[in-house]
Amino acid sequence: MAILCARLLEHVTLKARPDGNLVASFDQHNIQLGKLGARARERAQQLRSGVPLRSFTSDRSKAGREIDRLVRRLARSGLIEFCLSVSDRDAPKVVIEPQMPDYWPRAASLRDTDVLMLSRFAYMRRRSGTLVLESPRAGALFRIHDAKIAGMLAALSQPQQIKRLRHKVRFLGVDLLSLLLDSHILIKVDRRRSSNLRQAEGDTHLALWDFHDLLFHARSTEGRHANPIGGTYAHADDVPPLPAVRPSWPGKKIDLRKLATRHPPAAARVMQCLQQRRSTRLFDDREPITLVELAHFLDGTARVQSHSRAWAVEKIAAVEYAPRPYPSAGASYELELYLAVHRCEGLARGFYYYDAGAHSIVPIPARPDELEMLLRGAAYAMGVSAPPQVLITIAARFGRVAWKYSALAYGLILKDTGVLMQTFYLMSTEMGLGGCAIGLANIDLFEKMTGVEFHIEGPLGQFALGRAIGAEA
Numbered sequence: 001m002a003i004l005c006a007r008l009l010e011h012v013t014l015k016a017r018p019d020g021n022l023v024a025s026f027d028q029h030n031i032q033l034g035k036l037g038a039r040a041r042e043r044a045q046q047l048r049s050g051v052p053l054r055s056f057t058s059d060r061s062k063a064g065r066e067i068d069r070l071v072r073r074l075a076r077s078g079l080i081e082f083c084l085s086v087s088d089r090d091a092p093k094v095v096i097e098p099q100m101p102d103y104w105p106r107a108a109s110l111r112d113t114d115v116l117m118l119s120r121f122a123y124m125r126r127r128s129g130t131l132v133l134e135s136p137r138a139g140a141l142f143r144i145h146d147a148k149i150a151g152m153l154a155a156l157s158q159p160q161q162i163k164r165l166r167h168k169v170r171f172l173g174v175d176l177l178s179l180l181l182d183s184h185i186l187i188k189v190d191r192r193r194s195s196n197l198r199q200a201e202g203d204t205h206l207a208l209w210d211f212h213d214l215l216f217h218a219r220s221t222e223g224r225h226a227n228p229i230g231g232t233y234a235h236a237d238d239v240p241p242l243p244a245v246r247p248s249w250p251g252k253k254i255d256l257r258k259l260a261t262r263h264p265p266a267a268a269r270v271m272q273c274l275q276q277r278r279s280t281r282l283f284d285d286r287e288p289i290t291l292v293e294l295a296h297f298l299d300g301t302a303r304v305q306s307h308s309r310a311w312a313v314e315k316i317a318a319v320e321y322a323p324r325p326y327p328s329a330g331a332s333y334e335l336e337l338y339l340a341v342h343r344c345e346g347l348a349r350g351f352y353y354y355d356a357g358a359h360s361i362v363p364i365p366a367r368p369d370e371l372e373m374l375l376r377g378a379a380y381a382m383g384v385s386a387p388p389q390v391l392i393t394i395a396a397r398f399g400r401v402a403w404k405y406s407a408l409a410y411g412l413i414l415k416d417t418g419v420l421m422q423t424f425y426l427m428s429t430e431m432g433l434g435g436c437a438i439g440l441a442n443i444d445l446f447e448k449m450t451g452v453e454f455h456i457e458g459p460l461g462q463f464a465l466g467r468a469i470g471a472e473a
C-alpha cells in the first residue's frame, strides 16, 4: 500500500514562539497557528519532510488531533502539499499540489470490475522541469515523477478495467487511481449505460463545454487554481512593456483631423457621455445609491424587453429569445446579474439575484462572511479600502451559448461581458452615478454563495456601482 504524506511547501517554515504558539512564515507573511502541546509541536517539525496522513487522521490522542487540526489549517492556507510514495524511504512518485483551499485528498472507492478512463478535461504538460497532470475540474494538480505512471496514464486514454491495471501500477497500488478519480482526472465508465463518452462524464451542462473553454475559464478567474493572479508584472525583468500606441504603418496618411469636427446633436450626446465616463472607485456612504436609482439603472441596462421563439437546427429545437438593451452574440443573452449590496437606501445589505424577465430582485441566503469576502475582494481589486455600495456580479449560463457555438462559446461570452460593462459605464455616467469594471471574479466563492456548480453558471467580471464622492444626489 502506498504512503500518502502531508508536507510543508518548500518556502514555508514553522517556528514555535517561546509562549508555545506556532507560526508559519513565508514571503514576509506570518500566520499564527495557535498553541500546541509539546508532542504535537515536535511532530509538526516533521512536516518539513512529510507526515503520513494515516498517522494523525486515525490517531485520536491529543497530539494526533492537534496535528490533524494543524495540517488542515495549513492546507486551507495553501501551505501544504501531499506526497505519494512506495515506502517511507523512497522519494515521492507523485506530489499533489492543492489548487483550492478546500482540497483534501480522498480515495474514491474502487472495485476490481470498475472501468476507468482519463477525463476529456485532463492533460499533462511540462512545467519547469516536471511533468504535471491537471484538469480544470480537479481541486489539485499532480506532479508525476515516474515515467511508468505517465505510461499508465497514457493507457487510460482507453477505458481500462481496474483488475487489468493492477499490474501496471503495482508500485502504488490503486491508491493513485482512487485519488485521481476523486479529483475527476479519471472517470468511471459504464459502457452499458452510455456509449457516448462525452455524455457519460458529468451532466448535460458539462457535455456542452469544450476542453479549451473550461480550462480558459478555470485558469483566467479566481478560485480554482493556486497561481498568482492580477497585475503581477511576471515578465517585467525580461521583456520591456509594449508602447501605448502602436507604431504606425508606413504609407501616405489621410488626415482625419482636417475633416468636420461638428457632430449632429444625437452623436454629440453620445460623445459627451463617452467623454465624461470615468471609473469611480470611491463612493459616498453618507449618501448611498437608492433602490429607486438601482431599479432605474437595471431597467435601462439589463431588463428583458420582449420574448420570442424561433426554430433552430432545421426544426429540431425551438429556441426562446429574450432581448435586453445591449447587444449579445447570437442574441443569446446568457448573462445574469447578482447584486452584493453593501449600502443602498431602501434595500437591506445582502446578496440578490436580478430577475431580468420580471424586473425584480430576489434575495439569496448567502453566508455573511462570504458576502463580506466578495465585497472585500472587489475593494482589493480596485485598490481601495471601502467596499462599493452595490457590487454587480456578471455571471453566464455557459450552456446557453455553447449549445449553438461550441468552440467559440467562451470567447463570445467574454465579449458579451465587455459589452455589458460598457453599457453599465454609460448608464451610470448618464445617471450621475459612479461605476468601475472589475476584471477578476472568484468562481469558487460564487459556487459557494449560490450553490450552482461552476460549470453551469459562473462569474466573468464585476461592476462596482454607487454614488461617487462629491456627486450631487
Ligand SMILES: Cc1cc2nc3c(=O)[nH]c(=O)nc-3n(C[C@H](O)[C@H](O)[C@H](O)COP(=O)(O)O)c2cc1C
Binding pocket: 277, 278, 279, 280, 281, 381, 382, 383, 421, 436, 437, 438, 439, 440
Ligand atoms: C475589463 C475591465 C476590467 C477592469 N478591471 C479593473 C479592476 O479590477 N480594478 C480597477 O480598479 N479597475 C478596473 N478596470 C477599470 C480600468 O482600470 C479603467 O477603465 C482604466 O484605467 C481607464 O480609466 P477610466 O475608466 O477612468 O477611463 C477595468 C476595466 C475593464 C474594461
